[in-house]
Amino acid sequence: MPDSEYRDIRKLDLFAQMADDNFTSLMRGAYVQNFPAQIELITEGEPSDFLHIVVSGSVDLFSTWNGRDTSMATVRPISTFILAATIKDAPYLMSARTLEKSRIALIPSQDVRAIFDADGNFARAIVTELAQCYRSVIKAQKDLKLRTSLERLANYLLRQQRHAGGGAAFELDFEKRRLASVLGMTPENLSRAFKGLQPYGVTVTGTRIAIDNQADLERFAKPNPLIDDFST
Amino acid sequence: MPDSEYRDIRKLDLFAQMADDNFTSLMRGAYVQNFPAQIELITEGEPSDFLHIVVSGSVDLFSTWNGRDTSMATVRPISTFILAATIKDAPYLMSARTLEKSRIALIPSQDVRAIFDADGNFARAIVTELAQCYRSVIKAQKDLKLRTSLERLANYLLRQQRHAGGGAAFELDFEKRRLASVLGMTPENLSRAFKGLQPYGVTVTGTRIAIDNQADLERFAKPNPLIDDFST
DNA sequence: CCGAAGGGTTGACATATATCAATTGATTTG
């Protein structure tokens, strides 16, 4: 593993505070690999042998049941996924596939569990990370249960806008078909939902979104920190 | 706090392995209180001052947005709730109200965080508990996104049946209006959904459910451990 | 015992969302 990557991973909240020795020994068992786009990295139901870290590229977490499938989340650098399965030594609940050419670090799950026992700072970081993940899913569930698809899209746009720096125009950061799946609707419906937001000053040109009337859109979307603020 | 309650709480996975001293000092700051039915214990958005433990009775976790509300989960004895908010020292994402006369233990959040730092076994237990909670919400989200309301009801009945011992007949463990909210539908729709399951051998009499044709219902519901098995 | 209150059910209807089919437009590939 190149030094720069090593340092980037070290900087993750999850690893930043742990003892040098422990981080080194975690990384000794780890390996890093390049994957092409559209590769299934893990499959739900399988045992969780590795904690995964997206070093570059992006990964889609999705689930399947009875012939249907849905995107649950997107993981972007630099962060980990399937921490909970690793900790519990339980089967993955979601599958993961690369969205683009990606570089992924893999740390054996049993090493993570062992160092957890040995390093209090690492344990604390894991707890914080898990609590954060838990709260994110609760927010997503509130979004799903309390809002219509139009409202979910409106709030998604506002979040994305803020994430992109807050300007009136910004780019969607992934394919519309997958955005539809993340938001819990069909691609056709997403298309119509974009049209449904035109009266509130939303203009769509390909993957470019312009919010012409911020106040109008916000009045409609009614964003709420207890659903839309990912930092708390 | 009566000795029997003290011992019951001690037996929780969360506290079972921690040092005696630490448990005692956690409990020193705690207090236990009786609440009547329909009391709002906590309100979403407020700071999380206490970790709550349901000693007896039951508690509904729910959320509100823009005049709508939805039941997220039910907490039954003996277990804790809002652990994630306590750990992160962040505002509650959900409100909680008693469903019936209930006895609740309250442990100051800052004590939980302090003992977490001092007791490795407690830290490990918290991680396991949080990972469990996370996985439960992921399962709930898969249920919501991948299934129709009829399928959600069918699978709920199968889960409830197993929970009640596996017999062909069992009782619903809460009001239909709240079941509807938990399953993400209206009470009217739940009523119709019950009728929709009649062809698969489901008979409803008040709160009593009879599953006359187990195989038929399972063929329709297609239960899946990665969604419906709460123990993993 | 009566009457009010509230959960549950039902029917009629409205709305939201999905599905299917066809088309467009951009991108890739031989």
Add this chain to the structure above:
DNA sequence: CAAATCAATTGATATATGTCAACCCTTCGG
């Protein structure tokens, strides 16, 4: 470059779900 592919869009239609109003039934308190 032309053909093939695929995402995105659009229209027509079907299905799922929500809303509103009325009614039934039980429960509970005067």
